[in-house]
Amino acid sequence: xxxxxxxxxxxxxxxxxxxxxxxxxxxxxxxxxxxxxxxxxxxxxxxxxxxxxxxxxxxxxxxxxxxxxxxxxxxxxxxxxxxxxxxxxxxxxxxxxxxxxxxxxxxxxxxxxxxxxxxxxxxxxxxxxxxxxxxxxxxxxxxxxxxxxxxxxxxxxxxxxxxxxxxxxxxxxxxxxxxxxxxxxxxxxxxxxxxxxxxxxxxxxxxxxxxxxxxxxxxxxxxxxxxxxxxxxxxxxxxxxxxxxxxxxxxxxxxxxxxxxxxxxxxxxxxxxxxxxxxxxxxxxxxxxxxxxxxxxxxxxxxxxxxxxxxxxxxxxxxxxxxxxxxxxxxxxxxxxxxxxxxxxxxxxxxxxxxxxxxxxxxxxxxxxxxxxxxxxxxxxxxxxxxxxxxxxxxxxxxxxxxxxxxxxxxxxxxxxxxxxxxxxxxxxx
Ligand SMILES: NC(=O)c1ccc[n+]([C@@H]2O[C@H](COP(=O)([O-])OP(=O)(O)OC[C@H]3O[C@@H](n4cnc5c(N)ncnc54)[C@H](O)[C@@H]3O)[C@@H](O)[C@H]2O)c1
Numbered sequence: 001x002x003x004x005x006x007x008x009x010x011x012x013x014x015x016x017x018x019x020x021x022x023x024x025x026x027x028x029x030x031x032x033x034x035x036x037x038x039x040x041x042x043x044x045x046x047x048x049x050x051x052x053x054x055x056x057x058x059x060x061x062x063x064x065x066x067x068x069x070x071x072x073x074x075x076x077x078x079x080x081x082x083x084x085x086x087x088x089x090x091x092x093x094x095x096x097x098x099x100x101x102x103x104x105x106x107x108x109x110x111x112x113x114x115x116x117x118x119x120x121x122x123x124x125x126x127x128x129x130x131x132x133x134x135x136x137x138x139x140x141x142x143x144x145x146x147x148x149x150x151x152x153x154x155x156x157x158x159x160x161x162x163x164x165x166x167x168x169x170x171x172x173x174x175x176x177x178x179x180x181x182x183x184x185x186x187x188x189x190x191x192x193x194x195x196x197x198x199x200x201x202x203x204x205x206x207x208x209x210x211x212x213x214x215x216x217x218x219x220x221x222x223x224x225x226x227x228x229x230x231x232x233x234x235x236x237x238x239x240x241x242x243x244x245x246x247x248x249x250x251x252x253x254x255x256x257x258x259x260x261x262x263x264x265x266x267x268x269x270x271x272x273x274x275x276x277x278x279x280x281x282x283x284x285x286x287x288x289x290x291x292x293x294x295x296x297x298x299x300x301x302x303x304x305x306x307x308x309x310x311x312x313x314x315x316x317x318x319x320x321x322x323x324x325x326x327x328x329x330x331x332x333x334x335x336x337x338x339x340x341x342x343x344x345x346x347x348x349x350x351x352x353x354x355x356x357x358x359x360x361x362x363x364x365x366x367x368x369x370x371x372x373x374x375x376x377x378x379x380x381x382x383x384x385x386x387x388x389x390x391x392x393x394x395x396x397x398x399x400x401x402x403x404x405x406x407x408x409x410x411x412x413x414x415x416x417x418x419x420x421x422x423x424x425x426x427x428x429x430x
Contacts, residue, residue, distance in 0.1 A: 013142060017149035020382050021235070021416045025127070025154070027376030034059040034102040034126070036093045036117055037109035038071040039204050041131055044357055045108060046071060048366040050078035051355070054374050061086035061096045064204060093117050097124035103373065106158070107131060110207035111219075115140040122153040129158045129369065132222040134386040136215075138394045138410070141387040145412050148383035156369070156379055157386035159226035161304060162424045163361040163368070166336070167227040168345035170308055170315050171425050174231045176343070178324060180312030182232055187224025188293035188305035190277075194256040197296070198267060206267065209253070213270050216247050217396030218278045218294035223304055225282075225389045226381075228290050230424045231308050235384045239285040239417040242406040243292075245396035250274025252297030272297075280396050282409070285417075292392060346428040371429065380424045387412040 033049050035042055035057060042062070049055050060071035060083050068087035075083045084099070086092040090113075097105060097120040105121035107114055107130045115135040121128035122144075134157045135141050148155045161167060174182060196202045197209040211219055232238050253272045261267055276297045282290040293305060306317035313324030321333035328334045347364050354360030354367075372379050388409065395407040411417060 013146065015149065015414065016146050017152065019413065019416045020148050020152070020154060021384060021413060021419070022378050022421050023152070023154070024376050024378045025373045028103060028374060030054050030056055031370055031373045032056050032058045032101055032103045034061070034096050034099065034105045035071060036061045036096060036105060036107050037131075038062040038067040039108065040202070042071065042106075042108035043074075045106065045362060045366065046074050048356060048363050049106070049370070050075065050080065052367060052370050055370050056080060057083050058101050059084040059086065059096045059099055061093050063087060063090050063092065094120050097121045097126060099124070102126050104129060110204070111136055111211065112207065115144070118144055118155055119147060122147045122151045122155060125151070125153065127154045127156070127373070129156045130386070131158060132220060133157070133390040133393050135390060136393055138391065141390060141412065142410070145383050145387055154379050155383040155386060156381055157222055157226070157389055158365060158369075159222050159381065159385075159389060160358060160362045160365045161223040162226045162230055162381070163347065163364040164227070164359065165344065165348050165361070166317055166320050167230075167306065168348060168424070169336070169339060169343045170306075171227070171230050172343045172345055173315075173339060174308060174310075175425050178312065179308060179310030179315070182288055182308065182310040184289045184291070184309045185228035185231055186291040186293070186305045186307045187226075187228045188295075188303055189220040189223045190293055190295045190300055190303045190305070192299055192302075193296040194252065195260075197253070198256065198261055209267065209270070212250070212253055212272045212274070212297070214273070215393070215397045216274050216278070216400045217245050218280055218292055218392045220294055220296070221280075221292055221392035221396070222389045224292050224306070225290070225392065226385070227306060228308065229385065229389060232284060232288055232290070233420065233423070234284065235388060235413055235417045236423055237418065237420045238288065239411060239413070240282050240290070240388055240391070240409045241285050242283045242408055243280050243392055243395045243399060244404050244406045245278055245280040245392070245399035246404050247275025247278045247396075247400040250276055250297070252276045256297070275400065278396055278400070280392055280399070282392070283406070345425070350428075368426070375429055377429065380422075380426055384413045384416070385423075
């Protein structure tokens with residue numbers, strides 16, 4: 001992994017295929033999935049794939065053989081045939097990606113491996129769904145866009161927070177015009193990960209903490225950016241055009257280490273470059289402003305902030321509250337649940353209590369993706385969304401190094417952003 005390049009490597013790039021915006025999956029009764037990475041996330045997600053009718057997990061991969069075999073055991077326990085197991089080193093994913101019996105590769109590995117695995121999956125003819133963030137560098141984001149267009153395979157950031165109940169309700173209210181004309185939004189990943197990042201057992205090695213020695217800025221923008229981008233139809237009528245980022249000093253990890261980590265631990269050789277809290281402002285083509293925050297190294301309760309404001313009112317989450325004209329006129333926050341019956345998304349009406357972690361949104365994302373693949377619908381989000389939502393990783397680093405100077409967010413759609421089309425706010429299929 002390396003630090004992010006500053007200049008937009010799109011300049012002079014030759015487009016290799018037509019747009020993938022709105023391109024449907026080929027219809028298929030059974031979706032055949034390969035799982036790459038069986039750590040915390042992969043083990044949490046496999047059950048969603050296995051629980052759905054018409055989904056087969058045909059191959060699993062993790063260089064830690066014990067984990068790969070646990071993945072295979074989970075498939076067998078679900079009553080499916082034993083999957084192929086790839087556990088021969090860091091590059092065995094290439095063999096999985098070359099198989100001919102997979103339609104989708106799901107990638108839940110350390111960040112630095114997302115790009116090579118996504119690339120191999122598309123070159124091997126598979127659609128690919130990648131955990132956050134989809135890649136770490138701007139040139140890699142462009143290469144994923146180019147490869148998706150060239151191979152006609154979708155490369156999707158599996159941005160599960162877009163499927164949260166509150167997020168989907170706000171999305172539908174925004175699209176129904178209840179906030180008036182949209183002006184501003186905010187999203188964050190404020191999640192105290194200090195104990196997990198220094199745990200010798202939680203992650204497979206220190207990969208996540210190591211990124212804090214390499215990049216400043218917002219290392220994990222997707223959970224905050226994705227939902228707000230959907231509210232504002234980013235890449236579907238509006239576009240994110242620039243980002244300015246400011247970072248605090250990086251003190252939290254070293255302070256935690258001093259108090260909790262025995263001297264002699266390898267982490268004592270590391271220098272954290274920060275920032276503890278990064279605050280970014282994204283400007284859109286229609287002049288709207290999106291505030292992004294990232295903080296995983298100081299104490300505070302979990303928050304994705306999640307807010308949206310327009311000419312008719314405002315929503316703020318954590319805790320959820322709303323103020324909308326003409327419903328509210330007393331300058332007091334009101335109860336957001338009052339809007340559930342009218343504005344809950346059809347996925348949440350169909351699944352009142354979805355299973356699994358994160359309040360059920362992981363399940364709904366997998367359910368919806370498998371539905372789109374089986375029915376031959378376009379995905380709710382595509383490579384342009386993946387690249388846009390991830391662009392703050394390299395660009396916040398570059399902006400902080402330039403004292404907050406705005407960095408251009410490339411138009412990964414090459415103009416297609418001006419066309420309105422559906423996203424996570426889908427219509428229930430007949
Ligand atoms: N969307 C979400 O809500 C959410 C939640 C948790 C984690 N994540 C993301 O999931 C990913 C994995 O996180 P985690 O907590 O499971 O980490 P982890 O360290 O527990 O698991 C990563 C796994 O990938 C395996 N791996 C490493 N290199 C590999 C390679 N070359 N080929 C195949 N497998 C390889 C490791 O052996 C390990 O089992 C990260 O991108 C993380 O940001 C997303």
